[in-house]
Amino acid sequence: MDGNGHETESVAFADLDIEPRVLRALTDVGYETPSPIQAETIPPLMNGRDVVGLAQTGTGKTAAFAIPILSKIAGGGRKPRALVLAPTRELALQVAEAFGKYAAHLPDIKVLPIYGGQSYGVQLSGLRRGAQIVVGTPGRVIDHLDKGTLDISELDFLVLDEADEMLTMGFAEDVERILSETPDSKQVALFSATMPKAIGRLAQKYLKSPVEITVKAKTQTAQNITQRYLQVSHQRKLDALTRVLEVEQFDAMIIFVRTKSATEELAEKLRSRGFSAVAINGDIVQAQRERTIASLRNGTLDILVATDVAARGLDVERISHVVNYDIPHDTESYVHRIGRTGRAGRSGNALLFVSPRERHLLRSIEKATRQPLTEIGLPSVDDVNAQRVAKFGESITENLQSEHLDMFRRLVENYARDNDVTLADIAAALALETRDGGFLLTPDPPAGARSSGDDRPPRRRREGGPSFATYRIAVGKKHRVTPGAIVGAIANEGGLTRGDFGHISIREDYSLVELPDDLGRETLSALRRTRISNVPINIGVDQGPPRQRGSARSGGRGGDFGGRRSPRVAGRGRS
Missing domain, CATH: 3.40.50.300 (P-loop containing nucleotide triphosphate hydrolases)
Incomplete structure (x- = not known):
């Protein structure tokens, strides 16, 4: 065409x-x-x-x-x-x-x-x-x-x-x-x-x-695939994935990452947490690849951690879920990835992990596929614990049918008689042998709670959007900076997009900029080397109280990138 x-x-x-x-x-x-x-x-x-x-x-x-x-x-x-x-x-x-x-x-x-x-x-x-x-x-x-x-x-x-x-x-x-x-x-x-x-x-x-x-890109996705996304910072992705795997009911799953080394690393971490996971990438020899896919097909393997290249041509009806652990940079890859589920007319599920700085890629996917993804929340501690208790009960029910039950019953009864211990205490001790004391997760800290010494700035959550923090940069009106110059410089040095900016307030010799509150150490390190109008911005947490920081609509030529109207981005950013 x-x-x-x-x-x-x-x-x-x-x-x-x-x-x-x-x-x-x-x-x-x-x-x-x-x-x-x-x-x-x-x-x-x-x-x-x-x-x-x-x-x-x-x-x-x-x-x-x-x-x-x-x-x-x-x-x-x-x-x-x-x-x-x-x-x-x-x-x-x-x-x-x-x-x-x-x-x-x-x-x-x-x-x-x-x-x-x-x-x-x-x-x-x-x-x-x-x-x-x-x-x-x-x-x-x-x-x-x-x-x-x-x-x-x-x-x-x-x-x-x-x-x-x-x-x-x-x-x-x-x-x-x-x-x-x-x-x-x-x-x-x-x-x-x-x-x-x-x-x-x-x-x-x-x-x-x-x-x-x-x-135009051919980016149609199957109607029988439920597409969802979870907003999570890079540092919490593994814990988030673990909770999803514990709560979500799935037959078999492919988890996509970007690099070969990441397949091995993630598969190993999942195995250490008790999941049946194997890596597949371009370095895997064909015979091993075939054995792995056969295991996935016959049910002896549940989770495959793969790169795009390694998953080409993979067709296993049992795959009920695809997780994009690393968001793809192009929509075609996203469509190909999630096409691994929902085969042969069956329903499928696709879940995308998105960090705050990757939301522009999410918007590109939704725009190209013309299909919005539904946001879900991180499974709660109560959800995970309920699943663990339910599975614990299921394992007891299953083992009660074992042909070896009589032998172990006699051993337990003898131990109870000789040591004057209740059967319930013995059962609990045996359970502890196979499950450590951390069997149940501890509750998450209350929303907004911080540990002592936490110097992160106060958060502001835009309705339906990310949680922002306020940062101070050492350029202002006297340097003739514009919102566009600030956005261009910070976006390119930090790998951010325009959607990652909240209020911008330009003062006489400094400016206040709202950015996602979970900027990683690598991003902040890059931003500290940034210059605007040839002046180092020396970005850092704004330590002043709210009344000193001022509102987003006061002080200079500030703009609100979080509302319906964005200011015209003018001037030159530094990349």
Whole structure:
């Protein structure tokens, strides 16, 4: 199907005049047939045309521009010949990794990601050694241009990936400046999920008679699969999963994680907590894979911890649940994952774990699948304990039917007589032998309770949204900062999205910003290195009492990102 909805002949990568060594790399990773966006985009880019592609994440657009660039780029030399701009460090790393995979047989091609949150030293070393392909976030690219450490005067290719997101995050000025410093002769590819007027103006100004391509992702999910999500911080995911496994009634389950090492680690932790779990990943030999799947099929194994690649082609009717322990970064992966359940007309269940900073990925999934996910709460201590007591009773009932019961009854009766102990005490002692003293969970602390010495800021929960905490940053009115600059800098350095921001109150020499109250240590460490208007923000907990912090609607040019209206994001963020 082409961009206009017409049927197209099925083509293979081998039909697209791709450089043989790139084609070999595609074969190595198992690619045979291009996706619609790839089939429509690769030919015009190979022919030197500019391209505007309207495509959602998950349609395969990275390969759509990476393959022709690698097929045409000249190896050697120190100056970059291709620059890819991406709105977030996660996407920049993802794109750079894809380029590296497709360039596996091109030894002269070096790929370098440059983004906020990574030290300049690593990036400066890479630029000095020479990189033909640079993948970067706009703010960090501008920083290198200002320092004179990045020379884009000889670019042959420029890609704007997720251009609408870049403009939404306040990078319009950065993107235009970067475009203005590139050669007029360059070839440009612009990819965007939507086509707002700002993107149209950008394309009209900087692209030469571009070919316009529109492809929609095939992201339909089965109607017989119940889809739910649980909002939980990264640190509590294992405990949350444990509670879900104890409370949820399931036949067999696949738990998806992102990496091979995570499959082994999580499976081991689940086994230590008494669950029948086995890891399956790309390093598992075929014979072992077949034994594992057979165990899952015949009921001797209940839980499989897998990566996307390892689960391909897996079809076991007994799988009643799919858990996305790590949320996928694209909607296609989500659809493929949950398609492992609800087979052969049976009903299925899909559960997605979402941390506060990953809610933008949840929204992308709901938007692309046009099917909202239902939020559930963490199973309570009472729920878990009730299940443990019920299962304890079931095990007693089952063992009462054992043929060995008479022998053990005589042993217990003899012990009771010789030691003057009640049968109930003996039964309790035997139960304790197989179950430690922590058989029942202790109650959760009351909501809002804190341990002494907890210096986290007070929480504010937006109705139907996350719990926020107030942080203080050392830039304010006198630095001429805007809400857009604050959002752009913090979002890119901390891997956050616009939905992760609450009230922003800009004061004379500092600002107050509401962010999710469970920011991890790694995120805060990255944010402490952030600069806005070349000033270190020195982010930290706001220690002032509420009356000193002021309301969200007072003091400067603050905006409310938590309400229905978002302020226009202006200025330049730092990434």
